[in-house]
Amino acid sequence: MGQIYKALTIAGSDSGGGAGIQADLKTFQMLEVYGMSAITAVTSQNTLGVNGIYDIPLEGIEGQINSVVSDIGVDAVKTGMLSQPAVIELVAEQVIKHKITKLVVDPVMIAKGGASLLADNAQDALRSRLLPLASVVTPNIPEAEVITGMQITSIHDMKEAALRIVQQFGAGAAVVKGGHSSGEPTDVLYDGEQFHLLTASRYETRHTHGTGCTFSAAITAELAKGSSLFDAVQTAKRFITLAIRYELGIGGGHGPTNHWAYWRHGNMKESMES
Numbered sequence: 001m002g003q004i005y006k007a008l009t010i011a012g013s014d015s016g017g018g019a020g021i022q023a024d025l026k027t028f029q030m031l032e033v034y035g036m037s038a039i040t041a042v043t044s045q046n047t048l049g050v051n052g053i054y055d056i057p058l059e060g061i062e063g064q065i066n067s068v069v070s071d072i073g074v075d076a077v078k079t080g081m082l083s084q085p086a087v088i089e090l091v092a093e094q095v096i097k098h099k100i101t102k103l104v105v106d107p108v109m110i111a112k113g114g115a116s117l118l119a120d121n122a123q124d125a126l127r128s129r130l131l132p133l134a135s136v137v138t139p140n141i142p143e144a145e146v147i148t149g150m151q152i153t154s155i156h157d158m159k160e161a162a163l164r165i166v167q168q169f170g171a172g173a174a175v176v177k178g179g180h181s182s183g184e185p186t187d188v189l190y191d192g193e194q195f196h197l198l199t200a201s202r203y204e205t206r207h208t209h210g211t212g213c214t215f216s217a218a219i220t221a222e223l224a225k226g227s228s229l230f231d232a233v234q235t236a237k238r239f240i241t242l243a244i245r246y247e248l249g250i251g252g253g254h255g256p257t258n259h260w261a262y263w264r265h266g267n268m269k270e271s272m273e274s
């Protein structure tokens with residue numbers, strides 16, 4: 001066995017297995033990275049929606065992070081659902097204390113069914129405490145609108161939002177995801193110096209539960225392995241596109257993506273086309 005790369009996700013649990021911690025661990029595994037978790041909240045959730053949220057006490061979150069970092073070690077960390085301002089504060093302190101340099105912040109705010117996963121009074125903490133520590137932030141369009149306060153209706157606006165997240169809020173880089181736009185799902189990466197547009201076919205499907213979690217987890221796994229940011233985002237785009245294309249068709253609502261599609265179909269040259 002060669003070197004084992006390790007990633008930690010600090011996020012909420014999705015009992016339905018399509019988003020949150022479960023999506024992150026499945027994605028790490030498929031990209032051959034050893035996955036670990038610090039759970040911030042347990043949700044009772046399925047493809048139809050979120051039925052309950054049960055926050056984990058702060059000392060429990062801190063304990064999970066300390067246990068993992070002090071023994072096993074981490075090459076990269078991602079954050080997902082953080083729920084409350086005090087959780088954001090704690091996670092920021094832990095990132096500084098453990099000298100985490102590869103941090104992917106997925107600023108999760110609202111689930112596909114409309115349930116709020118971040119308290120309204122937590123937005124300031126996210127902006128001021130966490131974004132400056134992030135190597136890359138991965139908002140969807142509504143999240144980028146909340147963070148920047150601007151309206152986003154075009155690629156030009158997505159570029160402007162990504163630029164602001166870096167220049168105004170101090171993140172190392174930003175990817176504004178185009179899943180919520182109409183037409184091709186183009187994602188805009190600003191790496192601190194240049195813009196890159198990543199485009200793929202749009203698949204007409206309701207099974208897009210956890211697309212954002214899966215995408216940011218794939219970036220985290222690739223960064224853990226030592227990839228450049230651009231290469232990591234490109235691999236993540238391919239991973240999520242295949243996961244959406246080869247949908248599983250599970251559940252009566254927004255079903256999960258297919259986390260093994262990249263492994264099964266990723267080498268097929270034509271698999272990203274048509």
Ligand SMILES: Nc1ncnc2c1ncn2[C@@H]1O[C@H](COP(=O)(O)OP(=O)(O)OP(=O)(O)O)[C@@H](O)[C@H]1O
Nearest residue numbers: 140177178179180185201202203210211212213215
């Ligand atoms: N129907 C689709 N076909 C192809 N790619 C898509 C589709 N929907 C989203 N994507 C891609 O999936 C990735 C995640 O984007 P999206 O904007 O859906 O994230 P999100 O809203 O944060 O997801 P969620 O909150 O459900 O986890 C992006 O790369 C986006 O371009």
Ligand SMILES: Cc1ncc(CO)c(N)n1
Nearest residue numbers: 012013014019020081111
């Ligand atoms: C736990 C959790 N995290 C993130 C999302 C966003 O997809 C979700 N639905 N559930």
